[in-house]
Amino acid sequence: MSLVPSVNLEDFVSGDSKRKEKFIKEIGAAFENIGFVALSGHFLSDKLVDDLYDEIKQFFKLPQEVKDSYEIPGIGGQRGYTSFGKEHAKGRKEGDLKEFWHFGQYVEDNPRLEKEYPANVIVKELPKFNEVGKETYKMLEKTAKYVLRALALHLNLEETYFDDYIKNGNSILRPIHYPPITSEPKNAVRAAAHGDINLITLLMGAHGKGLQVKNHNDEWVDAIARPDELMINVGDMLSRLTNNKLKSTIHQVVNPPRELWGTSRYSVPFFMHPISEMSLNCLENCIDADHPKLYDDITAGEFLHERLIELGLIKK
Known part of the structure; x- marks a missing residue:
């Protein structure tokens, strides 16, 4: 089974100070030691999860020319459809064996950000697709907010720092479809080894083998969640902010054994990003004589732009 620790968000929101403290200790230790945790007690209902998978399977079954009509040029794949093999991991030329869709932020009361972010793309063929996507987005965002509150307390910050x-x-x-593998992949895997760009990632669909995490001994270990759990990991932005106190762990999605090549795999990560002007300068309380400052000062927006160039999603 998975070597990734499990925690229950209900402990944090229970109103019981001992359970809350237990959650903060457990998630803090997990993110300092391996950078991953399996989380139950989140805000996604079973029905919402079932509805989302139903909608995304229907979308990825649409004819290729229909899907291609939702690939929006000039926005670095930040909304809508990205076709098979287009994204690659930092430092690799081979495209990953996946196609995916992006739902983005539903901005409230901020006209400047409404202009800054691309609009979400509406799928005409599936009347419930966007509605179910929006509800899932909101529930994962809410879950992420409470996880970050626990991490703020772990870092001796104000609970509402983030x-x-x-x-x-x-x-x-990002709903992802890893299609059946039809021929021997040449140096390509479903998702090559990488770290995530953002603050934290909440992953639906880590219930079977495939996702692997690199531990501190440079060994790949399987990261498998129970059906009621989300897999959550630290991204590079949070790692920079905490001067690597919280670890952004390298992970990958490997190809299945040959007998399972004919099967699709679906997973749905939620990449929690801050507003672009957030400073990622290392927190003062994460720097000392034993832990000198590791990273240059940068904002979240500048860092994201750099990484999208490295991933081949936008041009310099």
């Missing part, structure tokens, strides 16, 4: 940075943040919900 709240204003993530409200209307540039977060992305």
